[in-house]
Amino acid sequence: MSDGEEYCTCAITGTENPAHQPIYICETCKLYPNNSNSNKEEEAETNDPLPFCICESCATNCHAGHDVYFIGVGPCTCDCPSLPSITVSDASNKERHTCQLIEKSKEEAKRLGFTPGRLLNVPLPMKDQSSIDPSLTVSIDENTEHSSSTLGGYSYASYTLSNLMNNDTTCQTLIRQAEVLADCSRDTFWIPGNNSEDSLDDKAEYCDLELLAKSIYQHHMKSLMEEYSDIATNIQTKGGAEFWVQVKPAGIDRAPVDLHYDKDEVLAETFQLGSFPTISTVTYLTEDRSNAPTVIFPHTYHDEEDKPSESMLLSRAARGKHVVFDGRLLHGAPGHQLLKRQKDSDEKGTEEDSSLRVTFLVNIWSNRPLGVNILPDSIRSRISSSTKTSLQSSIMPLEFQPRSVSKVAVPSKAVEEEDSIILPFVSQGATWIDDNNDQEEDLSEGDDKGLINEQTKDTEDNNNNDNDDEDEESVEEEEELILRLPTFTISESEEDESDTFLLSFDNENAARLIRGEIPINSAAAVADNFITYLHDNVPQFVTSIVTKLQSEHGIDVSNFQADHVCYRTDSIEQYNELVEALQSSEELLIESEIGGRMIATFKLTSPIEITSLDGSLRTIDVLKYHHQKREAFMWLV
Ligand SMILES: [Zn+2]
Ligand SMILES: [Zn+2]
Ligand SMILES: [Zn+2]
Numbered sequence: 001m002s003d004g005e006e007y008c009t010c011a012i013t014g015t016e017n018p019a020h021q022p023i024y025i026c027e028t029c030k031l032y033p034n035n036s037n038s039n040k041e042e043e044a045e046t047n048d049p050l051p052f053c054i055c056e057s058c059a060t061n062c063h064a065g066h067d068v069y070f071i072g073v074g075p076c077t078c079d080c081p082s083l084p085s086i087t088v089s090d091a092s093n094k095e096r097h098t099c100q101l102i103e104k105s106k107e108e109a110k111r112l113g114f115t116p117g118r119l120l121n122v123p124l125p126m127k128d129q130s131s132i133d134p135s136l137t138v139s140i141d142e143n144t145e146h147s148s149s150t151l152g153g154y155s156y157a158s159y160t161l162s163n164l165m166n167n168d169t170t171c172q173t174l175i176r177q178a179e180v181l182a183d184c185s186r187d188t189f190w191i192p193g194n195n196s197e198d199s200l201d202d203k204a205e206y207c208d209l210e211l212l213a214k215s216i217y218q219h220h221m222k223s224l225m226e227e228y229s230d231i232a233t234n235i236q237t238k239g240g241a242e243f244w245v246q247v248k249p250a251g252i253d254r255a256p257v258d259l260h261y262d263k264d265e266v267l268a269e270t271f272q273l274g275s276f277p278t279i280s281t282v283t284y285l286t287e288d289r290s291n292a293p294t295v296i297f298p299h300t301y302h303d304e305e306d307k308p309s310e311s312m313l314l315s316r317a318a319r320g321k322h323v324v325f326d327g328r329l330l331h332g333a334p335g336h337q338l339l340k341r342q343k344d345s346d347e348k349g350t351e352e353d354s355s356l357r358v359t360f361l362v363n364i365w366s367n368r369p370l371g372v373n374i375l376p377d378s379i380r381s382r383i384s385s386s387t388k389t390s391l392q393s394s395i396m397p398l399e400f401q402p403r404s405v406s407k408v409a410v411p412s413k414a415v416e417e418e419d420s421i422i423l424p425f426v427s428q429g430a431t432w433i434d435d436n437n438d439q440e441e442d443l444s445e446g447d448d449k450g451l452i453n454e455q456t457k458d459t460e461d462n463n464n465n466d467n468d469d470e471d472e473e474s475v476e477e478e479e480e481l482i483l484r485l486p487t488f489t490i491s492e493s494e495e496d497e498s499d500t501f502l503l504s505f506d507n508e509n510a511a512r513l514i515r516g517e518i519p520i521n522s523a524a525a526v527a528d529n530f531i532t533y534l535h536d537n538v539p540q541f542v543t544s545i546v547t548k549l550q551s552e553h554g555i556d557v558s559n560f561q562a563d564h565v566c567y568r569t570d571s572i573e574q575y576n577e578l579v580e581a582l583q584s585s586e587e588l589l590i591e592s593e594i595g596g597r598m599i600a601t602f603k604l605t606s607p608i609e610i611t612s613l614d615g616s617l618r619t620i621d622v623l624k625y626h627h628q629k630r631e632a633f634m635w636l637v
Pocket of ligand 3: 008057058062080081098099100101102
């Protein structure tokens with residue numbers, strides 16, 4: 001998709017392993033009943049062949065101009081490459097059919113490291129609501145009265161990792177290393193399964209973050225082996241663990257991670273096929289409970305888009321907490337005020353609060369996702385050298401203690417548009433089937449932010465939900481997938497006792513994915529997204545400049561301090577909007593016109609932190625903001 005090429009999904013699925021995808025039928029290409037090829041007839045076993053199904057790419061390429069119908073999304077393999085070599089539109093007009101995509105598709109799959117015949121990832125079986133399984137379903141705490149349950153039939157659990165909770169030094173070391181990794185790369189990395197061919201036997205080679213991932217992997221493999229030994233065996237030989245870090249500025253609305261499905265990103269982008277981890281996990285390394293919570297819904301990509309979710313898991317950040325859930329589920333860490341811990345809403349953060357929200361993510365796969373590789377030596381050594389000690393003995397093995405999950409029934413009431421919670425879905429990249437025709441400019445930005453382009457579309461601070469009906473046709477293309485759930489309150493006493501909540505809604509009030517507009521129009525939200533964008537992108541930008549100067553020109557600027565960031569806008573309109581918006585949260589030092597262009601200088605409330613090559617931390621707290629009729633870009637002085 002990124003290179004504009006289209007590929008036939010049969011290169012991945014073969015003819016034996018159906019995968020969820022949009023299915024088309026070609027009415028023009030019918031099997032010729034009197035096909036003289038006797039072998040084909042024997043294969044078909046019947047003279048009344050079923051209509052064949054073709055994938056989306058074949059529908060638009062191999063069958064361009066044919067009578068092609070979309071019949072829905074479901075499990076299927078593309079028949080286009082295996083159609084008999086002669087198909088006809090009618091008996092008098094014989095045409096040789098060849099799939100135009102399959103050869104290059106096979107080549108691309110091979111190039112990406114896909115082994116032919118490999119299955120897509122194997123999911124966990126669903127839970128019977130009444131069955132109780134202590135290893136992967138909700139943990140039972142003697143202090144809470146609820147009994148075991150599941151998240152709409154999907155497995156989940158919450159644990160305390162006492163190694164982390166009780167040891168500040170260990171956490172600080174991991175946070176430090178997570179920051180280094182986040183500055184080095186936005187990729188996710190791979191820990192091969194125990195019996196896998198590419199397994200690194202020598203544990204000494206792993207850095208602490210890899211050891212942490214391995215430790216998490218091993219714990220869950222043990223539970224899986226007891227319960228689903230076939231899946232576990234598969235993971236150990238062909239799969240493993242994918243890990244990455246998220247380092248975000250603290251605070252409920254500072255750096256939202258929009259709702260999304262974890263998936264094999266390369267497979268999704270290149271072949272539009274969904275492969276999801278068997279198990280997803282979140283480990284919190286920082287404490288602040290008022291940070292954006294993780295929310296998880298019993299909704300998978302394969303569900304009907306509007307299938308109601310009658311429950312939701314809400315997990316507040318707490319140091320040393322570990323949450324595990326079925327890897328297919330919709331989740332995120334949205335920055336919505338109503339998800340915030342209400343008790344803290346009037347209070348300033350306490351001194352103990354970290355200025356960062358750091359999470360360590362591990363997904364366990366029965367097949368290695370394409371494009372996820374073992375941590376490169378160069379990054380590993382930077383991580384290792386950023387802190388003095390190795391944590392091996394303190395995080396291997398990890399101690400998992402079940403952590404209580406409180407059940408909260410959300411009272412039923414009529415859901416009014418204005419008092420429901422609207423959470424954005426990842427604007428690009430997650431709904432790959434529906435987004436084929438969308439602009440692709442944002443794809444390179446990573447999948448958890450729509451950023452400026454999305455925000456500046458809606459400049460007016462208007463509540464336009466009420467006008468949806470009238471405007472429906474005209475705004476249809478603008479509509480995004482969003483999730484609406486009823487407002488809820490968790491009482492203070494409940495919040496004091498627990499930090500993980502299983503909320504249940506009744507059907508009428510259930511959370512639903514809908515098409516609509518994201519009501520993020522306020523100046524504060526625009527400013528916030530922009531500041532988040534800077535925090536997310538400037539450190540990597542600076543690091544790459546410093547590295548380049550060193551490696552290509554032998555100039556060592558690693559001791560120099562960057563003191564401000566410049567950002568150019570496309571237009572004076574965008575400039576005005578952002579300057580106005582930024583004033584809601586940042587201090588405007590000076591605004592002036594120089595040589596026909598406007599320049600605004602802001603002092604940033606929370607400085608941008610940059611890790612230097614030598615491991616020291618630098619900050620940038622001044623933002624200069626220019627307008628010029630060119631593409632936006634940043635530079636440093
Ligand atoms: Zn195809
Ligand atoms: Zn056709
Ligand atoms: Zn084809």
